[in-house]
Amino acid sequence: MTRFHATARSVRGRILVHHNDPQQHSGRFSTQFLARSSDGMSRVERRKRDFFSAFAKPQPTAKKQKQDIPTTTEVTDIKDTPDGEEESTDFKLALLSSLHPSLPHEDLLELLLAADGSVDAASALAAKPRSTITTQSSLSTFLSPSSSIVSPRRIPFPLPPIPKFKTLHLSTPSQVPFHAPATLHASFLPAATATQLLTECLAEVPAFGRYEFRLFERNVSSPHTAAFYVASKEMAARHTSRGGYLYNGTTLETVRLFTPTMTAVTPIVERLVNDSIAERVASVYPGGRKLKYMLPEGKWRVTSAFMNCYDGAKQSVGWHSDQLTYLGPRTVIASLSLGVEREFRLRRVAPVTLDPDAESPDTASPPPGEESTEGGQTDKPEEEWRWQPEGQVSIHLPHNSLLIMHAECQESWKHSVHPANNISPHPLANNKRINITFRCYRDALTPDKIPRCKCGVACVLKAVQRVKEKMGRYFWGCQVGNQWRDDEKEEGGCGYLLWAKFDDDGDPIWE
Incomplete structure (x- = not known):
């Protein structure tokens, strides 16, 4: 007589069925699988009966009988089996797989x-809401922060x-603030609102252009297209009447003026950003x-936003930090992604300075290294150093x-969109990713107030990142060297440098 020997593989989560003659196996096999109880059924038959009875529609029986047969809404612990032994992991995995067929067996294990x-x-854990980020799977996506399995940690x-x-x-998203000065919010807008905003942005893309600038004595263009937006007509008029903003x-x-949906979501962005800032401060x-x-x-x-379009897998942007000229120090930027998912990277390029005005800044001091070249001079060769390069974070x-890129992000970190x-492809955007970086321009840093260098061009605001004695301080510098050139004029600008001063809230102090 032929019988079935079912063996479950817990690692791969599938059941392999072998057709074997019990006479070819040891006596242990016959004793374990063919021994019959008083009801005339073998253990395999009893387990098969219990497995399918777990998903049978409950019959109107007495309360005692109803408790003996588990249903789909109340799965028992499967510890008290008819023969008093605990069911195998394979059997439990089969039950879980039937209850949650969309989850991989590795996650169920x-x-x-x-x-x-x-x-x-x-x-119960599998039924809890999970993050919408699906690039990787881990147990933490099933658990709430209050779960006893995952203890809360301080950033x-x-x-x-x-x-x-x-x-x-x-x-x-929960991992991001532990390794980068940022906060990630998935499924930020209602789905219909996000679709409406993406539709408006895609309609704007054909009129976008590439930014042209000078880099290492060569004219270069940005690898993606972009446009600049402001929240009100008043601000748009102020941009043009006062000489315009430089980049x-x-x-x-x-x-450009915000699209209707950009205007509609602005209060939502402001509320979430201010709440995130308050939580991080506390x-x-x-x-x-x-x-x-x-x-x-x-x-x-x-107050304003840059809208960027990355059309296809190869369009990207290299390592950079956003210019602080109109944002001021310790700025916070909120970056909204729509359409295709892309990889965003950050890496630290300088220590965080708590008090840039202090005589001895409270920073982590890297070991002595190569000569420093940015923003000043060093005293002695043995004291010359550069911040040691660090690895990068991928999100x-x-x-x-x-x-949300927090206050220390632009001064001490750089970011990029990786090829x-x-x-x-996205159902609506196809191969395009739309990125809107919402910004807060300061009223005290309008184009008419920005210092001008000897070349007559408005300066750019930067933070010192390499000179130990001046680490974290800000300065206004000539940016003529960044301008696109159509002539053979001598490279570089006038070398103008003016130390910037700010009050505790980051508003400039002009002298």
């Missing part, structure tokens, strides 16, 4: 282990270094106080996600 073998508890300040030449891939030494001649920054030069609590607002930004080998 992790959940079962986390629940100490309880099918009830594992099923360190400053953040721990990432080993040189290493890339740390972050798979969930990399070039005037932004075209200033729980991360030293003493629960804002960093010097940050805006006062609740004062961040949306995948899906459609309708908002990344991709291939991308998954």
Whole structure:
């Protein structure tokens, strides 16, 4: 007589069925699988009966009988079997797989282990809402922050270094603030609102242009297209009537007004950003106080935005930090991603300075190294050093996600959009990614107030990142060297440099 021997593979999560003659196996096989109880059924037959009865529609029987047969809404712990032995992991995985067919078996195994073998508890964990980021899978996506399995941790300040030449891939929003000065919010807008905003942005893209500037004595163009937007007609008129805003030494001649949906979502962006800033100040920054030069609590607002379009996997942007000229020090930028998911990277290029005005800045001092060349002179060769290069953080930004880059991000970190080998098309945007970077321009840093160098061009605001004695200080410098050239004039500008001064809230002090 032929019988079935079912063996479940827990690692791969599938059941392999072998047709074997029991006479070919040892006596242990016959004793274990063919021994019959008083009801005339073997253990395999009893398990098969219990497995299918777990999903049978409950019959109107007495209360005692109803408790004996588990249903789909109340899966038992499967510990009290007819023969008094605990069911195997394979059998429990089969139950979980039937209850949650969309989850990979590897995830089900992790959940079962986390629940100490309880099918009830594992099923409850699997039913909890998860993050919409699907680039990687981990047990933490199933658990709430209050879960006893994942204990809450305090975000360190400053953040721990990432080993040189290493890339740390972050798979969930909860991991981001522990390794980068940023906060990620997935599924930021209601789905219909995000679709409407993306539709408006795609209609704007054909009129976008590429930014042209000078880099290493060569004319270069940005690898993607972009446009500059402002929130009101008053601000648009102020841009043009006062000489216009500069970017990399070039005037932004075209200033666009926010689209209707951009205007509609502005209050949502402002509320979330201000809440995130307040939470970070209270729980991360030293003493629960804002960093010097940050805006006062609740004062961040949306005044303008750059809208960028990355069309295809190869369009990207290299390592850079956003210019501070009109944003001021310790600025916060909110970056909204729409359309195709792309990889966003950050790496630290300088230590975080708590008080740039102090005689001895409170910064981490890297070991002595090569000669420093930016923004000043060094005293002695043995004291010359550069910040040691660090690794980078990789974050995948899906459609309708908002990344908030916090106050220390632009001064101490650089970011980029990494080229991709291939991308998954978006149903509406196809191969395009739209990125809107909402910004807060300061009223005290309008074009008519920015200092001008000896060349007669408005200066650019930068932070010192390499000179130890002046680490974290800000200066106004000539940016003529960044301008696109159509002639054979001598390279570079006048070398103008003026140290910038600000009050505690980051507004300039002019002398």
